[in-house]
Amino acid sequence: MTMTNDLDERYRSVFPSWLSPLYAEPISIERGEGSYVWDLEGERYLDFFGGVLTTMIGHNQPDVTAAVQAQAAKVMHTSTLYLNQPMIELAEEIAEVSGIPDARVFFTASGSEANDTALLLATSYRKSNQVLAMRNSYHGRSFTTQAITSHSSWSSTSTSGLDVHFVQGGYRLRSPFRDLDDDAFTQACCDDLEQILDMTSAGSVAALIAEPIQGVGGFAIPPDGFFGQFQKILQNRDILFISDEVQTGWGRTGEHFWGYQAHGVTPDILTFAKGVGNGAGLAGVVARADVMDTIKVASFSTFGGNPLAAAAGLATLRHVRANDLQTNAKRMGERLRNGLHAGIGDVPWIGEVRGRGLMLAIETVHDDSLHPDPSKALAIAEGCKARGLLVGKGGLYGNVVRMAPMLNSTESEIDEGVAALVATIEAIA
Numbered sequence: 199m200t201m202t203n204d205l206d207e208r209y210r211s212v213f214p215s216w217l218s219p220l221y222a223e224p225i226s227i228e229r230g231e232g233s234y235v236w237d238l239e240g241e242r243y244l245d246f247f248g249g250v251l252t253t254m255i256g257h258n259q260p261d262v263t264a265a266v267q268a269q270a271a272k273v274m275h276t277s278t279l280y281l282n283q284p285m286i287e288l289a290e291e292i293a294e295v296s297g298i299p300d301a302r303v304f305f306t307a308s309g310s311e312a313n314d315t316a317l318l319l320a321t322s323y324r325k326s327n328q329v330l331a332m333r334n335s336y337h338g339r340s341f342t343t344q345a346i347t348s349h350s351s352w353s354s355t356s357t358s359g360l361d362v363h364f365v366q367g368g369y370r371l372r373s374p375f376r377d378l379d380d381d382a383f384t385q386a387c388c389d390d391l392e393q394i395l396d397m398t399s400a401g402s403v404a405a406l407i408a409e410p411i412q413g414v415g416g417f418a419i420p421p422d423g424f425f426g427q428f429q430k431i432l433q434n435r436d437i438l439f440i441s442d443e444v445q446t447g448w449g450r451t452g453e454h455f456w457g458y459q460a461h462g463v464t465p466d467i468l469t470f471a472k473g474v475g476n477g478a479g480l481a482g483v484v485a486r487a488d489v490m491d492t493i494k495v496a497s498f499s500t501f502g503g504n505p506l507a508a509a510a511g512l513a514t515l516r517h518v519r520a521n522d523l524q525t526n527a528k529r530m531g532e533r534l535r536n537g538l539h540a541g542i543g544d545v546p547w548i549g550e551v552r553g554r555g556l557m558l559a560i561e562t563v564h565d566d567s568l569h570p571d572p573s574k575a576l577a578i579a580e581g582c583k584a585r586g587l588l589v590g591k592g593g594l595y596g597n598v599v600r601m602a603p604m605l606n607s608t609e610s611e612i613d614e615g616v617a618a619l620v621a622t623i624e625a626i627a
């Protein structure tokens with residue numbers, strides 16, 4: 199029995215059945231360096247998923263490791279009862295890059311809590327429990343964020359007390375809007391939004407929450423400007439726009455720092471998590487002061503903005519900005535996409551290769567239709583693993599292979615990943 203087999207048995211007897219590792223034979227990661235990780239048996243893997251888009255600038259990144267070590271040696275936790283320098287510096291930098299005027303920042307420990315807070319703010323501000331979310335969305339695993347998650351494999355409840363309506367948008371390949379061009383698609387979704395608003399008690403909806411690119415939903419990318427058209431409708435009715443940047447923030451989409459920037463909108467509230475601390479538990483909310491200050495009672499998050507996570511966040515943010523990593527993400531994303539198009543573009547069961555920056559997806563379908571084929575996505579994930587490459591999976595039908603290499607990936611790492619993907623897909627074909 200290998201050390202990993204032993205851990206697997208112990209894992210299954212102590213964790214819930216719904217917390218299942220990705221592979222039939224799980225990998226147990228022991229250490230990482232840059233874009234690579236090593237398992238307990240010493241096997242090396244190129245990491246194209248970064249622990250679900252979280253290890254943003256590489257494993258054991260020297261700046262982040264040094265910042266965390268130095269902070270741990272000083273003080274790890276203080277709570278928000280006291281001031282701490284890293285938390286304040288990080289909040290200042292996030293407020294500056296957020297693009298939100300008169301921004302206030304609140305730190306939490308997870309993306310779910312950040313979205314919970316955004317909903318708390320919006321519903322309190324507008325004094326309404328009606329919320330709009332997008333079809334095929336994922337916003338977290340807390341009670342309220344499950345209610346705005348439109349995804350039966352990820353959402354276990356919708357009884358949060360929020361009154362939620364789901365709007366068309368995002369995922370397009372298998373929808374009535376499949377054959378529409380970008381403008382017609384955007385118009386059709388705007389019509390859907392207006393109709394939903396007309397059907398609800400008009401004027402009393404608090405907010406719309408959306409991911410600029412749907413992450414768990416399979417990297418579904420709406421046309422540029424899509425949310426700009428939405429926001430016109432929302433502003434007419436005084437409805438807040440919440441941008442869930444948990445996957446799309448920090449330069450991940452290339453070119454822009456936030457996903458919302460492709461849409462010509464300024465959100466009233468934005469939420470961030472995952473990559474912000476390059477793996478340290480750090481998340482939060484940015485909102486205009488008038489929206490943030492709608493909460494009048496004392497409120498805090500024990501772990502939110504703790505000095506250890508804030509030190510990791512500061513080092514990560516400064517590294518991304520100093521090295522213009524969003525531009526690298528755009529270039530490397532194009533290289534990955536071009537490599538895949540050239541290598542597997544004519545495989546009949548590949549429905550689509552799509553992406554923005556370093557958020558790329560391969561959608562697998564049955565040959566003669568666009569019907570989802572999740573077995574092929576799983577076969578790709580397993581085949582890549584056998585070739586030393588880690589990718590993710592997702593999509594409403596589980597038929598999307600997701601890739602999110604580090605923002606500082608090199609050309610040779612991207613080419614190595616493309617070679618493994620192409621060889622895997624050829625072997626399946």
Ligand code: PMP
Nearest residue numbers: 308309310336337338413444445
């Ligand atoms: N929003 C989005 C877009 C996400 O992808 C996720 C996590 N996959 C969350 C929110 C929830 O974040 P967390 O798991 O940190 O609670």
